Amino acid sequence: MELILKQDVENLGFKDEIVTVKNGYGRNFLIPQGQAILATASAKKVLAENLKQRAFKEKKIVDDANKVAEAIKALEIKIAAKVGSGDKLFGSVNNINVSEALEKEGQEIDKKYITIPGGSIKRLGKYTAVVRLHREVSVDLDFEIVPQA
Secondary structure, three states: OEEEEOOOEOOOEOOOOEEEOOHHHHHHHHOOOOOEEEOOHHHHHHHHHHHHHHHHHHHHHHHHHHHHHHHHHHOOEEEEEOEOOOOEEEEEEOHHHHHHHHHHOOOOOOHHHEEOOOOOEEEOEEEEEEEEOOOOOEEEEEEEEEEOO
16 A cells, blocks of 8 residues: 655654655554545646655755855954963853854854764864754864953
8 A cells, every 4th residue: 555654653763754654554553643634646647746855945944054054154253252271261162152242243043953072162262053944954062262351
């Protein structure tokens, strides 16, 4: 039995994928649960058209993400933090601080898309964070932690 999945199904496939399953699994579980529909000729045509339109929209989103990535690469981010003896910070700098610094520069990026190796930083210096703008687009953001005046 051929079905078109309406959502991701574990150990079977992803949304909008055509899969072949046993009749009982399709008729008694997937279709009643709303996880799949029968893959008739007309349903396949509708699916092809939807995928074509989605690919066009996806291309525009990826292009926009690439533009933002170029803008982020050009930025020089400096984060001021309170410093104790030597170069050790009071507290730490994490993805929230990086997100706020980017916002001051005019780039609003949610903190959950910013990854700092090790999670947080406790010393002065230059570091790199990874900013994920899209599934296919991520950029390395170089920033510096400086002592607060």
